[in-house]
Amino acid sequence: MMLGQGGFKFLNWAQTYGSNPELYFQPTCVEEVKEILDLARQRSKRVKVVGGGHSPSDIACTDDFMIRMDKMNKVIKIDKDKKQVTVEAGILLTDVNEVLNKNGLALSNLGAVSEVTAGGVIGTGTHNTGINHGIMSTQVLSLTMMTSSGEMLECSESINADIFQAARLHLGSLGVILTVTLQCRSAFHLKEVQFSSTVQEVLDNLDTHINSCEYFRFGWFPHTESVTVFCQDPTDKPPSSVANWFRDRLMVYYLLEFLLWISTFISSLVPAINRFYFWLLFAGRNERIAVSYKMFNFDCLFKQYVQDWAIPIEKTQDALMQLKSWLERNPQVVAHFPVEVRFVRGDDILLSPCYQRNSCYMNVIMYRPYGKDVDHRDYWSEYEKIMKGVGGRPHWAKAHTCTRKDFEKMYPGFSKFNTIREKLDPTGMFLNSYLEKVFY
Ligand SMILES: Cc1cc2nc3c(=O)[nH]c(=O)nc-3n(C[C@H](O)[C@H](O)[C@H](O)COP(=O)(O)OP(=O)(O)OC[C@H]3O[C@@H](n4cnc5c(N)ncnc54)[C@H](O)[C@@H]3O)c2cc1C
Known part of the structure; x- marks a missing residue:
């Protein structure tokens, strides 16, 4: 049985936002993630997954259950021919960069820091610059997640394509992202x-x-x-x-x-x-x-x-x-x-x-x-x-004063995302106060 730690205090990188989760978990495998979600369901608790904790806002805060993914941090597969890598979502990009480099590959773009996770950067739409480059989420080819019911779900352009269109920038609101497959390019110097x-x-x-x-x-x-x-x-x-x-x-x-x-x-x-x-x-x-x-x-x-x-x-x-x-x-x-x-x-x-x-x-x-x-x-x-x-x-990671009314005007696909979210998480297990302002 997966045990949670009490008394843990979460602080983001900039020490501008924090929270006191009732229980703090560091699962090592999918079965343990499932146990945590089962327990949360039984006790009507909310769950927040944290990656590198770098978001300069309260997007990763919770007073209920917090899951840190730092022990689900492996490179699962590298396909050198297709220049693709599949990683567990808790891996830091610092580690992805090094492994890719050893295999003659690289991510085509990165934000200013790499002490962030594969699941976290696509949680908030991390970006860099380059007019022919999209935000980092555009490098995602497919991902797997566990939804609030404990089911595993895979999505890509060809499997659950609607969910994929939402999950590539998920706000931590759709489920626990478990693995991410990214398109890379040959290693390069700049x-x-x-x-x-x-x-x-x-x-x-x-x-x-x-x-x-x-x-x-x-x-x-x-x-x-x-x-x-x-x-x-x-x-x-x-x-x-x-x-x-x-x-x-x-x-x-x-x-x-x-x-x-x-x-x-x-x-x-x-x-x-x-x-x-x-x-x-x-x-x-x-x-x-x-x-x-x-x-x-x-x-x-x-x-x-x-x-x-x-x-x-x-x-x-x-x-x-x-x-x-x-x-x-x-x-x-x-x-x-x-x-x-x-x-x-x-x-x-x-x-x-x-x-x-x-x-x-x-x-x-x-x-x-x-x-x-x-x-x-x-x-x-x-x-x-x-x-x-x-x-x-x-930027979703960074503090702002916008609420649902603003987002409805800003995003043509806002209600589509919300419908997908409500279907995957009907009880709002993955909400927190940041997301309540976004969706309510
Ligand atoms: C010094 C610094 C420099 C930065 N530079 C840039 C930059 O150049 N460009 C830019 O766009 N941003 C930048 N950022 C912001 C940063 O890239 C984002 O905040 C990014 O989301 C952080 O990743 P993380 O792993 O720390 O995620 P966290 O902050 O831990 O989490 C982000 C969101 O993802 C969710 N989440 C994380 N992992 C999972 C998972 N496995 N399953 C489900 N949900 C999950 C969390 O619940 C939360 O909603 C910077 C931040 C700092 C502090």
Whole structure:
């Protein structure tokens, strides 16, 4: 009999959200997952599965039963010919990356960190950048899950296709994801060219920039005109020393945390900090080469608040200029750097923020130096207003104030998803307070 642990306290990576599950489970196999769901049914408890716990919101929180999937973390099958991998859902992408690399394969895209799980990244629609690349869920070819009744269900484009269209971005609301099969590509190195520019130049030539390389993104430094551009393309050349690149900059990041901490007492320092850091780290041009997954990932050293909405790509200029002018008109509000702007191909996944449209993600950030809370309420509410005004959809992992009424307007497939969810989970076993706001 699978035993749950009492007294466990769950905290997400940024330590911004947490909960006290009544019982905490770490199953090692499908039979144990079934036992937990059986027990939950008998006791009328809700269940929340947690992956890497990286979501900067309460999406993975529960006070009932929590299942952490870290012991269901194996690579089940690699098909080198088809360039496909099947993994257990609790595996960290750090492990997937290493195993794939040893087999001459790689994921074609990744978010900024890999200490996240295969089941978790497709729970919230994790994305990176590259206008010919979709969110990570688009790499999923099939998956298996256990529904609230304890039944196993498989889905793909050809099996339970409707459920597949929902489950590729599942919000943790459809069942316990057990395995995921992902389309990969041959292992590759990436060359990154990073150069400085201005907001005006990048926005004036946005189409050219977006199409100038496979993975294009830029970061704007609020309270300045400065922008840093990142262009990444596959290369046959060997890696340059990425490890040193980061180590050499560690002192610079420690200083940044200290300066940001001081700015929590004197907020008017923030624009100068942004300017100083642009000059120190991003002015001029740099090139480096690394194996793909090391290039996609970077060190997010400090805890932070983030918001990240996907807007129609043609609204990029409008939205960024609105945010910039609002900050200029309201100098009492400060914004940390960078506002990270990424571009993602549209897809047909029911609750994907990129559903049926190429999108621009505009990620805003407020660091929490040494874990200290920083006031970001005015910044966040104006940002949300602008994003909503241009037809945006919030990243599911990241805190937002939207509710069912908003999602019904934003997502043509919202009621279809909800119907599938109610069929798979008629008693709402997999709901929590985050999901109640989404579905009720
Ligand atoms: C430092 C940092 C950098 C980040 N960078 C990016 C980025 O570049 N791009 C981006 O889009 N996002 C980014 N994120 C957000 C992150 O990718 C998402 O929050 C992602 O969902 C985290 O995966 P996880 O395994 O930690 O999932 P969790 O946060 O643990 O869970 C996410 C959701 O999936 C559900 N879930 C997890 N596993 C299962 C399972 N097996 N079965 C059923 N439900 C499950 C949970 O219940 C929850 O609803 C970043 C977050 C951090 C903290």
